[in-house]
Amino acid sequence: MLTVALPKGELLKNSIRLFQSVGLDFSAFLDSGTRQLQILDASGQAKGLLVRGQDVPVYVEYGQAQLGIIGYDVLREKKPQVAHLVDLQFGYCRMSVAVKASSAYKSPLDLPPHGRVASKYVNCAREYFHSLDLPIEIVPLSGSVELGPITGMSEAIVDIVSTGRTLRENGLIEITTLYESTARLIGHPLSYRLNTGNMHQFVEKMRQEAALTAV
Ligand code: PRP
DSSP: OEEEEEESSTTHHHHHHHHHHTTOOOGGGGOTTOOOSEEEOTTSSEEEEEEOGGGHHHHHHTTSOSEEEEEHHHHHHHOOSOEEEEEOSOSOEEEEEEEETTSSOOSGGGSOTTOEEEESOHHHHHHHHHHTTOOOEEEEOSSOTTHHHHHTSOSEEEEEESSSHHHHHTTEEEEEEEEEEOEEEEEOHHHHHHTGGGHHHHHHHHHHHHHHHHO
16 A cells, blocks of 8 residues: 655645545545544545654655655755655745844855854755855754844854745845755655555656646
């Protein structure tokens, strides 16, 4: 049987809608009355696992799920050994460097050598500043990174920007974008080769759905 890993949070509703469009119904995960983390889809063809976004590639790498949906940002940060199957065209956001709006930094190159940058995406941040040949100290955080510059702990942050509201309401501005991100369908490479749970037909349908969205 096919098992899919679905991400909690921002991407969940669209992920469930996409699976519904290919005949797999995991909408029970949206039912606030349940705390179940594993469910069978309504047609009995597949099992759904509800996991944190960062953990989706872990279940797919270990082969506990043959398919998963995750943001490109997580793929860039974690570099998991999974097959990148489809750009799903939803969940748009970007990875940016931001600073206090009142600061004098207009570009990342204005940041002081050995200055501090707070981030949940330490690998992306490190790679980016390395590519600029700018030595900085990464301060790893797991959330509310905007507080880094606000409290004076760091000069800048590297973080996801979606609507831009969090930056705005905390007096921060973007000074550059590292890359743009959308939701991606990933697969367990061996299962994909073996077409476990008839996964090719679902992947193909999702590819068609995504192409329609892109138009
Ligand atoms: C993410 C991100 C920003 C915010 C951006 O945080 O880290 O803080 O969303 O969204 P916006 O541009 O639409 O305002 P998340 O909601 O995951 O919370 P966290 O900081 O606790 O991780």
